[in-house]
Amino acid sequence: MEMYVLLGFVLLLSIFLGLELISKVPSTLHTPLMSGANAISGIALVGALMLSSAGQMQDILAFGAILFASINVFGGYLVTNRMLSMFKKK
Amino acid sequence: MENLANIQVIQNMIYIISSVMFILGIKMLGKEATAVKGNYLSALAMFFAVAITCLSLEIDIKIILTGVLLGGLIGSLIAVKVKMTAIPEMVALFNGFGGLATFLIAWSQFNEPDNSMFQHVLVMLTIYIGGITFSGSLIAYGKLSEKLKLGKGSMITNVFISFFYLSMPALIYVMIEPSLAGLVPQVPSYFVIFLVLTLMAGIGFVMPIGGGDMPVVISLLNSLSGIAAAFAGLLLLNNVLIVAGSLVGASGLILTIIMAKAMNRTITNILFVGYASSGHAASSEEQGEVKPITSDDAYLILENASSVLVVPGYGMAVAQAQHVVREMGELLEENGTEVKYGIHPVAGRMPGHMNVLLAEANVSYDLLAEPEDVNPSMDTIDVAIVIGANDVVNPSATEEEGSPIYGMPIIEVHNAKTVFVLKRSMSSGFAGVQNPLFFRENTRMLFGDAKESIGQVVAEFKD
Numbered sequence: 001m002e003m004y005v006l007l008g009f010v011l012l013l014s015i016f017l018g019l020e021l022i023s024k025v026p027s028t029l030h031t032p033l034m035s036g037a038n039a040i041s042g043i044a045l046v047g048a049l050m051l052s053s054a055g056q057m058q059d060i061l062a063f064g065a066i067l068f069a070s071i072n073v074f075g076g077y078l079v080t081n082r083m084l085s086m087f088k089k090k
Numbered sequence: 091m092e093n094l095a096n097i098q099v100i101q102n103m104i105y106i107i108s109s110v111m112f113i114l115g116i117k118m119l120g121k122e123a124t125a126v127k128g129n130y131l132s133a134l135a136m137f138f139a140v141a142i143t144c145l146s147l148e149i150d151i152k153i154i155l156t157g158v159l160l161g162g163l164i165g166s167l168i169a170v171k172v173k174m175t176a177i178p179e180m181v182a183l184f185n186g187f188g189g190l191a192t193f194l195i196a197w198s199q200f201n202e203p204d205n206s207m208f209q210h211v212l213v214m215l216t217i218y219i220g221g222i223t224f225s226g227s228l229i230a231y232g233k234l235s236e237k238l239k240l241g242k243g244s245m246i247t248n249v250f251i252s253f254f255y256l257s258m259p260a261l262i263y264v265m266i267e268p269s270l271a272g273l274v275p276q277v278p279s280y281f282v283i284f285l286v287l288t289l290m291a292g293i294g295f296v297m298p299i300g301g302g303d304m305p306v307v308i309s310l311l312n313s314l315s316g317i318a319a320a321f322a323g324l325l326l327l328n329n330v331l332i333v334a335g336s337l338v339g340a341s342g343l344i345l346t347i348i349m350a351k352a353m354n355r356t357i358t359n360i361l362f363v364g365y366a367s368s369g370h371a372a373s374s375e376e377q378g379e380v381k382p383i384t385s386d387d388a389y390l391i392l393e394n395a396s397s398v399l400v401v402p403g404y405g406m407a408v409a410q411a412q413h414v415v416r417e418m419g420e421l422l423e424e425n426g427t428e429v430k431y432g433i434h435p436v437a438g439r440m441p442g443h444m445n446v447l448l449a450e451a452n453v454s455y456d457l458l459a460e461p462e463d464v465n466p467s468m469d470t471i472d473v474a475i476v477i478g479a480n481d482v483v484n485p486s487a488t489e490e491e492g493s494p495i496y497g498m499p500i501i502e503v504h505n506a507k508t509v510f511v512l513k514r515s516m517s518s519g520f521a522g523v524q525n526p527l528f529f530r531e532n533t534r535m536l537f538g539d540a541k542e543s544i545g546q547v548v549a550e551f552k553d
Contacts, residue, residue: 004208007324007332014320014333017113018340025120027435028455030345030442034312035181036119036129037341040112041315043136043334044191045158046143047322051198053149061198062149063157069191070161071168075184077133078169083177084126086449 032083039076045069097145104142105330111135112334116341122455139330174450175407178440179234182227182308185315189223192216192318193288199325200281212325214265218257218288220318225292227311233296234304234439242298254294257287299361301404302481302520304439306349306360313342345441352435354487354498378529380516385546388510388536392547395472395508397428399464401501402444403437404520405478405513409540412451415477418544419453421551431457432464432474432501434482461501474506476527477540480519485527495521509533512540 025033048065052058112135118128147154165184172180196216199205205213232238240247264284299307316338323331350357392398400419406412419429431453433444445458468474476483485504486493503509504527511533518524527533536543 001208003327004324007327007329010329011320011324011332011336014336015340018116018337019344021113021117021337022120022341022344025344025348026122027433027442027460028122028445028449028458029120029125030348030435031177031181031440031446032125032129032442033116033119033341034309034345034441035177035184036132037116037316037338038181038185038188038312039129040116040132040136040334041185041188041312041319041338042191043112043139043331044188044195044319044322045136046139047195047319047326047328047331048157048191049140049143049147049149049154050326050328051149051195052202053153054201058198058201059149059153061194061201063153065191065194065198066149066154066157067161068187068194070158071165072184072188072191073136073165074162075165075169075180075187077129077136078166079172079177079180079184080129081126082169083174083446083449084129086174086446086452087122087125087455 035080042073108135108139109333182230186227188315193220216321221288222292223314225289226296229296250294253290257291309345383534389550399474401432403479411541412447416451468505471506474503476511
């Protein structure tokens with residue numbers, strides 16, 4: 001339980017940190033920020049890799065989680081990069 | 091045993107390092123000069139976190155390799171092939187996949203024996219948020235790509251909305267039903283019903299929300315996918331999941347608030363009420379004669395203008411007119427005209443939609459201005475060209491107190507010397523409010539497809 005309190009603390013601090021970090025974003029970057037944040041939410045891939053393997057059902061669930069998180073990670077970063085490369089100042 | 095403990099220490103250290111990199115990455119992503127580097131940094135953080143997790147694996151390596159390679163291939167293909175005009179629906183789709191991954195993680199965790207009560211509650215919450223993110227994002231994808239036409243008021247939508255309201259007591263029930271934890275997976279009936287209900291609820295959550303409110307929904311779903319990942323991190327006792335997930339949750343929340351402010355509405359009003367039933371009918375209809383002009387006339391006026399403000403909206407995206415708009419802008423500049431682009435935060439279907447389209451067409455981003463930058467000097471603008479925007483330039487928002495959109499910050503093009511409005515027909519905007527701008531003394535209507543109309547102006551300039 002102590003562990004949860006500690007991690008809950010990390011969770012709250014990270015949210016506040018996030019709110020502080022991104023509070024003033026120029027509207028030009030709204031889409032790239034959203035898409036880049038979306039790629040970061042693919043961190044679920046780490047969670048998927050931590051799953052246990054006990055029986056076929058668990059394997060299927062793990063495979064699904066790894067597959068979809070990977071699509072999110074690769075697709076998210078690539079498309080953000082593609083988008084950012086278009087933003088140019090002449 | 092000692093070896094395993096050592097590996098865990100190393101893993102946690104790397105997790106902390108990648109958390110810091112994620113934090114710096116997202117910070118850099120919020121500034122124009124450093125955005126590209128920020129994205130690389132966060133990708134590198136992702137690589138470290140994933141690689142170090144692979145030191146201790148329980149799942150068969152074949153399953154992992156197949157999943158990562160296949161997923162990587164699919165994701166990369168979509169990202170490289172997609173047209174820039176399809177970005178909103180694609181972000182929604184990727185977001186949905188992230189939600190689905192957390193949904194499956196929590197499901198798998200549910201099947202583990204001896205979950206504590208607290209873990210059980212976390213599992214249910216993660217399933218709920220992840221599931222709603224997944225099915226909600228799919229519906230958002232369907233709406234944005236215009237494959238799904240169902241909206242508010244249809245029978246099917248109402249059925250799904252009732253699923254959404256049903257899902258909340260169901261969530262509370264499964265959370266406080268700890269006896270379930272021991273029964274499953276042998277007796278999965280309650281749990282399976284809850285899974286299905288959650289997915290239905292996500293559909294009911296997004297289905298009634300209309301096109302113009304999509305920027306808010308997309309940001310909110312983005313935020314939810316991060317929160318789901320953070321909860322999954324609590325469940326798996328993994329700090330990098332918690333930090334990265336919370337950052338995404340926070341950035342999505344900020345965008346949601348920015349979007350709602352730009353519409354002068356509360357988030358609950360956007361999600362659960364919508365314009366149609368907000369009580370006010372379009373009150374006074376300032377009718378009158380509209381003054382249509384042809385592209386020839388438009389060209390003659392533009393040729394003599396010394397300053398032009400282009401205000402694009404969703405109509406520009408539909409007509410795919412961004413390239414020809416950029417061409418016109420360049421020709422005007424060659425002609426000695428000062429050209430600016432006025433971008434309203436909620437123009438289009440996602441936050442920053444117009445910025446992406448114009449960037450794709452190679453418009454320099456320092457020409458793009460926000461409403462508060464252009465409004466004070468609006469009376470010095472010779473011609474304001476409104477391309478497929480409606481509600482974001484509706485003067486009722488500042489002048490007519492009974493109007494449903496009263497109080498919404500707009501781009502005040504009606505104060506410009508001349509306003510060109512490019513429009514297909516006289517239909518009203520997303521909010522269903524009549525736009526008195528069209529009947530103003532200084533407004534000229536240029537009916538037809540925006541791409542064709544501007545194309546004709548461009549052709550005239552070239553002659």
